[in-house]
Amino acid sequence: MKKLLFFCGVAAVLCSSCGKRIARVESVDIVPQPVSVVASDGAFDLTKNTKICLLSDDSTLNYSVRLFNGLLDKSFGKPLPVIKSTQPEAGAINVRLGGLQPEEYTLNIRPDGVDITGGSPAGVFYAFQTLRQLLPVAVARGEKAGVIELPVAEIADKPHFAHRGGMLDVCRHFFTADDVKTFIDILAMHKLNRFHWHLTDDQGWRIEIKQYPKLTEVGAFRDRCNLQAEADAPKDSVPYGGFYTQDEIRDIVQYAAKRFITVIPEIEMPGHASAALASYPYLGCKGEGYVVPSTWGVKADVYCAGNDSTFRFIEGVLSEVVELFPSEYIHIGGDECPKINWQQCPACQQRIKTEKLKNENELQSYFMQRAEKFLAGKGRKIVGWDEILEGGISETATVMSWRGSAGGIEAAKKGNHVIMAPNSHCYLDYYQTDKTETEPKSIGGHLPIEKVYSLDPYEGLNADEQQYILGVQGNLWTEFISEFDHAEYMLLPRLAALAEVGWSYDNKDFDSFKKRETSLARLYDAYGYKYAKHMFPADSTATDTTK
Structure with a gap:
């Protein structure tokens, strides 16, 4: 019986990771620039069975979870399971609140799990926006996957301006209501937090x-x-x-x-x-x-x-x-x-x-x-x-x-x-x-x-x-x-440049921004956003969407 259970467990693991493996991004390029990024070799394997473990009863955490699950749904064919717990789970994305300023967060990706801590649900949201940029662009395009690699990294971050x-x-x-929502989506992607609506x-x-x-x-x-x-x-x-x-x-x-x-x-x-x-x-x-x-x-x-x-x-x-x-x-x-x-x-x-x-x-x-x-x-x-x-x-x-x-x-x-x-x-x-x-x-x-x-x-x-x-x-x-x-x-x-002024005022570097924004532009392509190409190098892999 023990052998049977063992083999069933192995089979379950194999099934959970069957399908294409989408490799991790080549470098940790985040816009706006975080306060601190320490990247390492290795990856965390995200599968359709990876749990999101909420270590708080705050219901607004579900906003971030649902949006993140929406990014993964096409690749995995279903959202990640979400649980509530008083203790972190091994191999899960553990989400907790406390000990930080309201919009501040930390994101720790290890081979054996992911830890997110936010000073408030807003801080957790920004951590998920960072995690979004660390997903391979194939995920944004909705490619099917069995495993999605996330790069090992420790990120500490908070905005400069309120x-x-x-x-x-x-x-x-x-513009239609749907257009306005797309505008809001673009703001959110860049960690902007105010929509001034000239009515x-x-x-x-x-x-x-x-x-x-x-x-x-x-x-x-x-x-x-x-x-x-x-x-x-x-x-x-x-x-x-x-x-x-x-x-x-x-x-x-x-x-x-x-x-x-x-x-x-x-x-x-x-x-x-x-x-x-x-x-x-x-x-x-x-x-x-x-x-x-x-x-x-x-x-x-x-x-x-x-x-x-x-x-x-x-x-x-x-x-x-x-x-x-x-x-x-x-x-x-x-x-x-x-x-x-x-x-x-x-x-x-x-x-x-x-x-x-x-x-x-x-x-x-x-x-x-x-x-x-x-x-x-x-x-x-x-x-x-x-x-x-x-x-x-x-x-x-x-x-x-x-x-x-x-x-x-x-x-x-x-x-x-x-x-x-x-x-x-x-x-x-x-x-x-x-x-x-x-x-x-x-x-x-x-x-x-x-x-x-x-x-x-x-x-x-x-x-x-x-x-x-x-x-x-x-x-x-x-x-x-x-x-x-x-x-x-x-x-x-x-808008990405202005977002970096607002978020990363003490940590700005235009040469670094150009490299990181080139990576972000691949997401613009995947989402079908139109954008200007004047800043990007001629050999950029981002395709022309202005025509």
């Missing part, structure tokens, strides 16, 4: 607000898809546009949360308001004649700051926004607000006198601080573009610096928190190369990946002032981006 974000403009061009602008209102249905009936549509500089360009046969229902938004917020990404919505004010004014003309100083524009650029029509009805509208919109988005921060815009209509509006001029304001810049600050006070009553904080500095801001407002870094430097010196997203380094709608003839259409500019990587969020600040820098963000505006594969091309690989 805010590591990416922004998607869905107003200039609308309202002149060219389209994209969020359903129950109290104000015309915002999506009227404001979500314009007369053509492709934005032009001239208003007399040909119109489409049917209106162009779209919006996200509140159910779709809840689903996307939940989808992001399972990837430990916080969604920060942006509701633009007091400028970039044409779509809202076309829907409800009483919100503007003129009260009539508004359309959803099919041209890009800064528009003179803005919310009227003199009428209380405007603020009732803003509060009604924000009341529904905070119910949809659990984020600590709500972005309320504040950029590119022409003051010409305010200068000519009796109600706005009366507001200036009544509130004892000096000028229209202070009127904008009054507008923003009134919205901030309302949101504070809902337990939320605001983020605004750096123009909110011009008339004065509250101590609790966070500044997103986009017109270079000067606004962020000024805000940090005042003691306000700052997110650095300067157009000089972080505007991913600019051309990736100065050889633009064969490039996808861009709004202009030239932002090579080397420039993105060179961003120093602390530049111009002393040690005391640096504490106010929350992090960095890459922004993708879509005036000339109407298809999502074009969006992918503009994001990648520059």
Whole structure:
């Protein structure tokens, strides 16, 4: 009987490892660069019978496990078995919490098992994202396997900045809910943790607000898809546009949360308001004649700051926004607000006198601080573009610096928190190369990946002032981006460079990054992402996906 059991055990082991053996990756190349990597010879053999052993009752660990199992499912034909235990299992992937900062993790791959420790479920998620990059690319392609080798390595890692974000403009061009989820997947792959969702602008209102249905009936549509500089360009046969229902938004917020990404919505004010004014003309100083524009650029029509009805509208919109988005921060815009209509509006001029304001810049600050006070009553904080500095801001407002870094430097010196997203380094709608003839259409500019990587969020600040820098963000505006594969091309690989600035600020090395990003690009290929190839060596094994 003992011999029979022995041979049955041997047979079970052989069966578990039958099929193709997919060899380990040649080198341990991780983006963004971990704090510490010690690689050794040897491999851990991952099979369909390898257990994932959860040493904690925290149910959110299942988010990471399910996503990792989703990567292996095609190769093994089934997910790995998941168990809960109070003790680690030999030959398993053991997952535990404790003893580290929330986003910190350690990953120890040995020939006889894998140990993951996270300071929180988010740290565990990032450990699995690292493990994902250590899987052979054949797994990402879904090749069948009996054994998948993981390289022996000890990795200790944590991010430098708390805010590591990416922004998607869905107003200039609308993207489906599935496209938005793909954007979130790309953020997660690079260990970014904030999705800034630009939901309202002149060219389209994209969020359903129950109290104000015309915002999506009227404001979500314009007369053509492709934005032009001239208003007399040909119109489409049917209106162009779209919006996200509140159910779709809840689903996307939940989808992001399972990837430990916080969604920060942006509701633009007091400028970039044409779509809202076309829907409800009483919100503007003129009260009539508004359309959803099919041209890009800064528009003179803005919310009227003199009428209380405007603020009732803003509060009604924000009341529904905070119910949809659990984020600590709500972005309320504040950029590119022409003051010409305010200068000519009796109600706005009366507001200036009544509130004892000096000028229209202070009127904008009054507008923003009134919205901030309302949101504070809902337990939320605001983020605004750096123009909110011009008339004065509250101590609790966070500044997103986009017109270079000067606004962020000024805000940090005042003691306000700052997110650095300067157009000089972080505007991913600019051309990736100065050889633009064969490039996808861009709004202009030239932002090579080397420039993105060179961003120093602390530049111009002393040690005391640096504490106010929350992090960095890459922004993708879509005036000339109407298809999502074009969006992918503009994001990648520059988003990886910015992710390394945010995660590995103290540990950056561009030559090392180029080598590691070449490995990551093979995953881009396997997932079918479009990306620019300018940084990669001519003999790179990554195939051209830009055509």
